[in-house]
Amino acid sequence: MSTLSYETELDKLLKGSNISHDLPVSQLVERALERKEGILTSTGALRATTGKYTGRSPQDKYIVEETSIKEKINWGSVNQPISKEVFENLYKKVLAYLETKDEVFVSKNFAGADIGYRLPIRVVNEYAWHNLFARQLFIRPNAEELLTHEAEFTVISAPGFKADPNLDGTKSETFIIVSFEKRTVLIGGTEYAGEIKKSIFSIMNYILPERNVLSMHCSANVGDEGDVALFFGLSGTGKTTLSADPSRHLIGDDEHGWSHTGVFNIEGGCYAKCINLTEEKEPEIFNAIRFGSVLENVMLDENRTPDYNDTTLTENTRAAYPIELIPNCVIPSVAGHPNTIIFLTADAFGVLPPISKLTKEQAMYHFLSGYTSKLAGTERGVTSPEATFSTCFGAPFLPLPAYRYAEMLGEKINQHDVQVFLVNTGWSGGQYGVGKRMNLTYTRAMVQAALLGELHSVETVVDSIFGLHIPTRCPGVPDEVLQPKETWEDKEAYDNKAKELASKFQENFMKFDKVSDIIRNAGPKF
Ligand SMILES: Nc1ncnc2c1ncn2[C@@H]1O[C@H](COP(=O)(O)OP(=O)(O)O)[C@@H](O)[C@H]1O
């Protein structure tokens, strides 16, 4: 198929009488309700369910093996190659499928709050609620911007279209395929809305480094003095929760770029985990769940009030809302250079300290390692925490080799003299099943102390295995909570677990054969 006929096919679809272009939020909600895609909750938010796909499907994600990108991509289990033929065949089928639908929803958005780096995108959805999700998660153009908007990337999501692995060359009925040459993401089989936002993130992780901008899987906020903080972490480690802080201004909860002028949000909305959400513990997020927001797989009671404790459909329940619904957010979501970076890890071994200070070499070591536990639900098949090393705290979304991002981060940390902390939001007092998840109030107190510079010259003890500098005091946190071994009843069991985790770090780090000894030596030793 030639490029020309190929683009004509999409144009033809978009000119069809069944296409609803850029419906406002209220109309998307109305259409979703009329079409019985979801129901209105007592909060005003729309609730949708997603069938059996309640998390991402990393095994079904592919990049088309195209000449212009082939040499650059870090191919492997994250970036799985797929042929042009497979893509073009599915592309045709998906367009033909959408042509048969009574209504298809298309909206124009941007990714990238910094105008210098923003990517105009278009999202084509089979479902109104997905189009609402895209509208709320990406950056919304104003009326003037809408007039000149020329999409440079298109996401086409048709969950009702299922691939036939025998005929179509996929592994299952589900596929998320990125074609950089056709500037298209094709999604079929899955209704989990997170695929839509994370596929654009993967694309930005390819585009931004080429323009000398570091792309990062992190949240960001800024204090009244202009002091910017980044919170890196894999899913469920606390990026969204900890960045929503009433004493600071939210820049974004998940995806950012860092250019020569500072950081910017890639998105225009947030996607919070809402399992066990309470107004008391997370008031900003709780109150953002209102008209225009989308609740995904959250159970409701007979009054249609969300029951955030109910895991019937999944642990990975979600709320999507525009960033404007968080008080004190920064619009446009752009700020200066960070002076504090926090690496979040949810350690299910319960051995890492709740907060520790990292040297620059330790920061590089831990960024490359990206240790955490995959929490239940965000990826299909994960039902209890699993130790994982996800390089740059975002391996599932990185098309380029990890070094590309790590080198840029290292340079920026040096250039801006950034203090890096490692914060364990995972288990304390024993491993998963024995100990407890770290108390959120304590984590917030530790983060606050770090951001206020209160841990700058505090006395520290050096952990004998991990070499981490652990503060002996932190306002608002009992001293013994700061020292993980103190929280374990059985000290020998602690030492054994710590060694077990340390050897996992060492084993994982062997793959970084190009890393200097000074960084390698910043890892655990025993
Ligand atoms: N100590 C803690 N720190 C941060 N989050 C915690 C903590 N304890 C429990 N949680 C819960 O863990 C989840 C963190 O999710 P979230 O902030 O959405 O993660 P991310 O944005 O990194 O995917 C929330 O449901 C939050 O309530």
Ligand SMILES: C=C(OP(=O)(O)O)C(=O)O
């Ligand atoms: C949406 C996701 O990420 P996070 O939990 O980091 O928000 C995801 O991984 O599907």
Ligand SMILES: [Mn+2]
């Ligand atoms: Mn998040």
